[in-house]
Amino acid sequence: MDRRTLLRSAAATAAGAPFASLALPADAHAADTYHVAVCEQAANEILIHPVNKPWTPANRIWRWSPPVAIDENGRNTWRHLSDIRFRDTSAFGWVALVAASEGKVGIVDMPNEDPAGALLWSARPYGKPHAIERIPGTGAVVTASSGRSDRVDWPGFLTVYGPTDVNDPGSLRRVQEIRFQGAHGLWYDGRHLWALGTWTLAKYRVAGDHLDTRLELVWQHSWSERPYNGHSLDTDYGNSAYLLITGGGIVQRVHKATGLIQEWNPTGVGVKSYARVASGNSFWVQASEQWWSKYVQFFDNAGNPSFRRHLEGYGREARFYKARVSSVAFA
Template sequence: MKRRNLLRALAIGAPLATAGAVGAGIAAADTANFKVMVTEQVQNKVMVFDKNASFSDANRYKSWSPGTGGWSNLSDCRIRDTSQFGAIGLAAASGGKVGIWNITTEKDQELNDVLWSATPGGNPHALERIPNLGAFVSASSDGFLTVYAPTAVSNPSTLAKVQTVSLAGAHGVVWDPQNSLLWASGNKIVQAYSVSGTYRNIRLKASSKKVALSGLGHDLQPDFSNLSLLQVSDSYGVYSINKSTLAKATLHTTTRIKAYVKMKSGEYFYVRGDNTGSRDWGSPTVVFSQSADRTRSGAEFYKARYYTTAYN
């Protein structure tokens, strides 16, 4: 994690494409000073910073602090746009919880801003929203996806578990708006799922689209520079996947990448587990390919995200 050039050697020369629409007026455009959203597990907060400023308390743009217990060791964060609440935050925590919170005008938000939460079990690592249906899907590393569906799309309090889908080592989930598929990363695989039904009849079904990985899949994200690609990390590197052809290209061979995002500009940033301390899966540093790295003393970052409501 200390040497940025470990990951700079194999940049992919994909054509640039326009990123998805930015919702709620809060997500930064893909500019030289975009915002980064991180899960920090020592203070157990989701925090948002301008990427060109130090990741200090004074420079925080937003934060969300759910407390500990089932919310301990926050493992995922992202934001999505809704017609009812505007931008909402999505989070998963290895302590057992997944949930969403309302992103208000407050600078620092807490557990009382939560709109819905659930306890899927099995070390939750990711949560994604299926747009228009109001459903949510969590990934638990003990080996399954959990589907939560509403009776009223605009009312998250009506969400209830409707399906559990086996996926060994489930770590990442991301919605693919171009193909109306949900992609998930697990042990040595990225698998696409079709979505059928409405309200409490919403169901996932494994499609024929799947890609083999060499190790345990970790992060799974869109490529903001190319709508046709996904970015996935596993125990041994980072790869791009063509959503149509399923071709996989190796981008980097650095191990233990826990979060990886590629921007429209071609800049990418990542978190690499540093193998030290009580949280050896985390790191105090977010590494940027074209900018200064950001280190927060005493922190343990696990996920880092582009602060946008866009799916890609």
């Protein structure tokens, strides 16, 4: 397989991420043919494997490790990869959006596995970045950071980057920061940007363009009695009218039009990410060690545990932090 050829996908969602073969039968994982991307923190790399094969180097679809970037305090700001997304661009085709909780975010040229050469753009929002999203058409990028930073004395914030040239990620500049406590999750649904944090789930309109790009609040839900500690935000590929959120020891589903928040099965404490595919099957990373797990747990469409995947033949135990749907293939 030539991993430096152009990235292709048999189908794409309206949100702009590559998901091939997601219209699947609802009765068995054996029929599922999607791929799974993981943030693996033991080796600090992004790995993509097929769901229906062992996760071995021979079965690996793609691998990327960030370059080392040492800050003024001697820390590698590309350490602890914390999230991964896939988006289509007019200038570069499919790209990966990556975040590292030690400080960095970036846009990665998917077919390229070279750490430095693959980076189309990177920035340091400060705080602890846990999510990144790109707005199609405008080329703007939004990041979510928890914790205070050397620059912003807020316990979490969203950072908006606007470009001077929509097709040149190198032209992105910081144009807006929004106080958002414990910001951890982001998702753009084709119309609105959603953000999730300690107390709040919010929906924003993306206004303006280029360096005038701004987020304008449309709606928000607040958990006022106790912190929700929102962690992961994703679409429901089984029903695009919904989003899936994790936090507060629970997995929930949100109706995008009404804001109604529903309980969901499976549910559990310490879920770092949860994803549901079109067949109704799903998977999560649940912190079984400290903040990571050695495996990804899969569920059938009734929410019952089905099987697990772990790294085989890599010579190490994994430290999975996030797992996302990623049905990509290299031509």
